[in-house]
Amino acid sequence: MQIVPGIWSGHWGKDHHKLYPAVSELFLYSDLDYYLPARYLEQTVLAARDAESASYTAVKFSGSAHVAHLRKHKDEYRRHVRQFTDARTEKDDNKDEKEKTF
Numbered sequence: 001m002q003i004v005p006g007i008w009s010g011h012w013g014k015d016h017h018k019l020y021p022a023v024s025e026l027f028l029y030s031d032l033d034y035y036l037p038a039r040y041l042e043q044t045v046l047a048a049r050d051a052e053s054a055s056y057t058a059v060k061f062s063g064s065a066h067v068a069h070l071r072k073h074k075d076e077y078r079r080h081v082r083q084f085t086d087a088r089t090e091k092d093d094n095k096d097e098k099e100k101t102f
Helices: 038-051 074-100
Strands: 025-030 056-061
Touching (some): 025 074
Parallel strands (some): 025 056
């Protein structure tokens, strides 16, 4: 619901879960984000994914501004990103192993 240089950027990933249903998403957000309010993300973006049982992970940080979560919550941010990427990598590795087995 925010305007960034005259263009609302809220729709950029709106249908990602529909266009790429096999791709899990990671949402890192905060209760103090001015450009993407937590309430909007939770009630609109995440609710749509819940309704369609889409695969995603959401992490809500406290007290960090837009795109400032790494700076304010360094260890926690890194841990969540690693967990997400490790889980996806393991899935892909297991899939690759199954495809190679005859």
